[in-house]
Amino acid sequence: MNPAKKNITAALSAAVCSLLATPGQAETGDWDIDSAILYYSETDRVTAVEPVISATRDLGDDESLSLKMVFDSLSGASANGAVPSTMPQTFTSPSGGGGHGGDDDEGEDDEGGGGAYTVAPNETPLDDTFKDERIAFSLNWQKPVDRNNRSNLGLSLSSENDFFSLGANALWQHDLNQKNTTLSYGVNFEFDTIEPIGGAPVPLSSMIDQLRQPGSETREIVDLIVGVTQVINRTSLFQVNLSLSQADGYMTDPYKFVSVVGPDGEPIDQLFENRPDTRMRQSVFGKYKKRLDGGDILTASYRYMTDDWQIDSHTYDLTWRFAFSRGFFVEPHLRYYQQSAAEFYRYFLLDTETPPEFVSADYRLGDLDTTTVGFKLGRDLGDGQAWSVRLEQYLQSGESSPDEAIGQLQQQDLFPDVEALIVQFNYSVRW
Secondary structure, eight states, rough: OOOHHHHHHHHHHHHHHHHHSOOOOOOOTOEEEEEEEEEEEETTTEEEEEEEHHHHHEETTTEEEEEEEEEEEEEEEEEEEEEOOSOOOEEEEOOOOOOOBOOOOOOOBOOOOOOOEEOOOTSSSSEEEEEEHHHHHHEEEEEEETTTEEEEEEEEEOOOOEEEEEEEEHHHEEEETTEEEEEEEEEEEEEEEEEEESEEEEETTTTTTTEEESEEEEEEEEEEEEEEEEEEEEEEEEEEEEEEEEEEEEOOOTTTEEEEEESSEOOOOOOEOOSSEEEEEEEEEEEEEEEOGGGGEEEEEEEEEEEESEEEEEEEEEEEEEEEGGGEEEEEEEEEEOOOTTTTTSEETTTTTTOOSSSOGGGGGGGGGEEEEEEEEEEEEETEEEEEEEEEEEEEEESOOOOOOGGGGGOOSSOOOOOEEEEEEOOOOOO
16 A cells, blocks of 8 residues: 555544544644554565654644655565476566566565576576665645544655655545544545666567567556544444545556466466556445453454456454553454455466466466464553554465466466564654
């Protein structure tokens, strides 16, 4: 998820957090500083380190200004979409260093570098030149318009080796029913510039030919969000958001391949993938939050997403925050995500068929399930200070032996599991 969309989501959830949170109110002129560092490591694949710092200044009369900076550093190996073979495989791409980017339907970005690399027999082809760095900034201004209305305006930018994004967002919130009901209306505009290393490959051209189109590619995204937050009683509330997203422009990952295989299942060519240049998504999100006896907090949410690529997804999320003495808490977390494959997703192509107009072997567009299990341990130190540590295990799986596998592919793992460790440390202080 890009920073601008995160800003809208955060604003829509602000009422949930403020109604059930316990820390004291900031004084006018205070800065609330939140810092975090995230470590994400997939087994034998990508490792990411992400420090984040954000600051919110109370300007008085419920007006505030928020600043945020994020820095990502990624390295390791990334699946390039090709199928394994009983023989070594060498993959080439333009040299010149840098990285490459791609959109993950779970909200993560996947980037890497150029050059040549060789994959051992019977191994999933991974691009071990994978590396990238990203820096992102966002600015948000929240201001009450009158007693029952408030606005939130934001700007954001993000820069990577081969990607630059500018965004702007606006949110309007209206209170009614003695402030027990809040209606929210949000819009986000994003303009992306993609500059693949060496130029964007000609869709469905052979990796051997390295046919490239000079210049940069662009993409525009518009997001609309409508939400309602309803206080049920003094200890619980419910939130529902409906969203619509329209993307137009360059949607293809310029570093992903689709293998063309012969009757024995051995790859005989690698073609650059091609995706449609438009995508429309619709989603509904619901969240229930309740404060229990003793200060414990239960949060449960569900999200359904569907799009015109024929991807449907379901996300279930559950946390239970147990409060202890002296400000300590423990918060177990369980998340389950399931998605269907895009209509143009293929494990491979046959040498006897004409390549379709759109095709991708990127596993992130395939039929998959993910489970995240872990917990957060933290303490409220008082006077605006708090710390927490999050430890989670992530597992992604899919159909590793599809019915369409032929020849040697019947003995290969065409969708290997991805396991990852997630560690995050947070510290906040009022200054």
